[in-house]
Amino acid sequence: MRRNRYDNDCTVFSPQGRIFQVEYAMEAVKQGTTATVGLTxxxxxVLVSLQGPAAADTSALPQRKILSVHPKLGLAFxxxxPDAQILHSHLCTQCLTYNLSYxxxxxxxxxxxxxxxxxxxxxxxxxxxxxxxxxxxxxHDSQxxxxxQAMPSAAVIKCRATAIGARSQxxxxxxxxxxxxxxxxxxEELICHGIQAIRGSLAQEQNLEIKLAIVGAAEEFRICDAAETQKYIEMSKRLDQEVSSVEALTEEETEEQTTSET
Known part of the structure; x- marks a missing residue:
């Protein structure tokens, strides 16, 4: 079999034991326009996602990166x-079928x-x-x-916190x-941690908008509006400043102790 045949077929292993089509799909996730963070x-x-840069055509609707599935479940991608829309429709159909049956x-x-x-x-x-x-x-359910986290390789992992997309590392x-x-x-603390994590992947990008979604025992899945999101962004900035001040004081105390011991 020719070497390039392994690149075109997702049912054939390469001599190194790899399936290139799956690896290419994983790379499509890594090359996503923005990062997405989840933590519980x-x-x-909480789901935190970045809206892409503003389009040149102001009449174009922004692409939503966080979608609701049912009142107690949602996803970010x-x-x-188009692939995300197919999987979203599949999840909605499964939830509706289960609800009608049980x-x-x-x-x-x-x-x-x-x-x-x-x-x-x-x-x-x-x-x-x-x-x-x-x-x-x-x-959120009775458990x-x-x-x-679901990836193109069909690996589905339960996480406490994770990130996918561009610059997710x-x-x-x-x-x-x-x-x-x-x-x-x-x-509030969980949302602030999510914002702090997503801001770490911003680098020098501008015109990026943070989107938040939350679900809990007493709260249905909802996407926060702009005003509420801005409130949490300001809260996370204050928290970051307080943590930086504490770390600076700790470093000064450590230096003083080292100097006195010397």
């Missing part, structure tokens, strides 16, 4: 928008198992291609708050440093 505590799950909300874990099966079918059939989109699914570094604190955070 015992009671709440990074990657190809008169109740579908458990999040069961919903994600069905999503993994659908995504996996696109990695082993010759007439299909893997979905070029990554999802962060936030939900508590949930955050799942910068956001992941922040999440790794504060990972232990998320479980016991209040709603």
């Amino acid at each position: 505590s015992k009671e709440y799950t 990074a990657g190809l928008v 008169i109740g909300e579908m458990p999040v874990a069961r919903l994600m198992t069905g999503l993994a099966i659908k995504m996996q079918a696109h990695t082993n059939r010759n007439e299909l291609r893997p979905f070029g989109v990554g999802l962060l699914v936030a939900g 508590g708050a949930h955050l799942y 910068l956001a992941l570094r922040y999440l790794e440093r504060h990972w232990n604190a998320f479980e016991h955070c209040s709603k």
